[in-house]
Amino acid sequence: MSSKPPKTDFMALISGVVEPELLTPEAERPLREVVALRPRRVASVQKPVGEGTLKQRAHQLSVYLEAPVYDRLRDIAHDERTKLHPLILEAIDLLLKKRGAPSIKDLTKKTG
Numbered sequence: 383m384s385s386k387p388p389k390t391d392f393m394a395l396i397s398g399v400v401e402p403e404l405l406t407p408e409a410e411r412p413l414r415e416v417v418a419l420r421p422r423r424v425a426s427v428q429k430p431v432g433e434g435t436l437k438q439r440a441h442q443l444s445v446y447l448e449a450p451v452y453d454r455l456r457d458i459a460h461d462e463r464t465k466l467h468p469l470i471l472e473a474i475d476l477l478l479k480k481r482g483a484p485s486i487k488d489l490t491k492k493t494g
Contacts, residue, residue, distance in 0.1 A: 474486065
């Protein structure tokens with residue numbers, strides 16, 4: 383009984399860590415070629431601060447809010463003609479300041 387080949391990580395493939403030849407059927411190649419072409423394990427592929435879109439470089443976080451809290455935040459955003467995202471960032475900035483940590487702006491400055 384043979385084990386399944388390792389799954390090819392799409393992001394590793396497009397970043398050049400995995401060769402596209404890995405996507406061809408393995409049955410057509412000798413076993414030593416298949417073993418030689420296995421994807422390298424990469425601990426972490428992270429872009430430096432400031433590269434790519436916010437969605438590409440940031441972590442996503444889910445927050446569960448009770449309905450009255452969400453409604454009040456939404457009302458504030460409507461009154462200020464903004465979205466919830468900047469209000470949440472403002473709240474995080476206040477928390478960081480209260481704890482004596484650098485601000486979001488300071489933490490995300492481009493170094494170099």
